[in-house]
Amino acid sequence: xxxxxxxxxxxxxxxxxxxxxxxxxxxxxxxxxxxxxxxxxxxxxxxxxxxxxxxxxxxxxxxxxxxxxxxxxxxxxxxxxxxxxxxxxxxxxxxxxxxxxxxxxxxxxxxxxxxxxxxxxxxxxxxxxxxxxxxxxxxxxxxxxxxxxxxxxxxxxxxxxxxxxxxxxxxx
Numbered sequence: 001x002x003x004x005x006x007x008x009x010x011x012x013x014x015x016x017x018x019x020x021x022x023x024x025x026x027x028x029x030x031x032x033x034x035x036x037x038x039x040x041x042x043x044x045x046x047x048x049x050x051x052x053x054x055x056x057x058x059x060x061x062x063x064x065x066x067x068x069x070x071x072x073x074x075x076x077x078x079x080x081x082x083x084x085x086x087x088x089x090x091x092x093x094x095x096x097x098x099x100x101x102x103x104x105x106x107x108x109x110x111x112x113x114x115x116x117x118x119x120x121x122x123x124x125x126x127x128x129x130x131x132x133x134x135x136x137x138x139x140x141x142x143x144x145x146x147x148x149x150x151x152x153x154x155x156x157x158x159x160x161x162x163x164x165x166x167x168x169x170x171x172x
Contacts, residue, residue, distance in 0.1 A: 032085045033049075033080040034085040035049075035084060035086065035090050035107070036086075037089030040125060042149055043150060044149070046144070048078070052116060053141060054116060054141075055129050055139045055141060057137060058140065059136055064098070065100055065106060065113040067113075068101055071134075076116045077104070077107075077116075078106060078114040079107070080105055080107050083095075083097070084097065109142055111146065112142065115139075131148075
């Protein structure tokens with residue numbers, strides 16, 4: 001019973017922590033989510049119109065999200081109420097949506113559901129979620145082909161890069 005209480009208290013604590021950052025996570029505000037490719041020290045990565053990094057969850061399957069509850073509090077899904085739009089470097093056909101368990105529409109890129117990371121908060125270009133393991137699997141920035149980005153230079157993970165910087169190029 002004691003360990004169950006610790007798990008419940010831990011999950012509530014994570015949700016409260018994420019909720020504190022939740023207001024800072026961008027939303028599409030009823031309009032279309034626009035995604036584009038940007039250069040960062042992690043390589044060329046997928047970002048929203050404000051330059052906020054988006055991630056994929058390695059545990060997800062095409063068309064299905066395995067990040068709900070406490071996971072979605074820390075890794076808020078990129079949701080929209082209308083079709084997403086392609087910005088610079090993104091093929092429109094690569095964007096889509098899928099229905100989440102709660103009925104909301106989540107944006108997908110090349111079939112992968114997309115998420116923000118609460119620790120990035122409202123700072124465009126932050127990539128604290130790159131290559132970390134949480135909620136049973138790994139999280140990655142998204143490269144142009146919808147796969148985890150691979151930096152050309154050594155290091156670069158968990159950097160606080162600016163989307164418009166002259167950092168390393170490449171990726172997928």
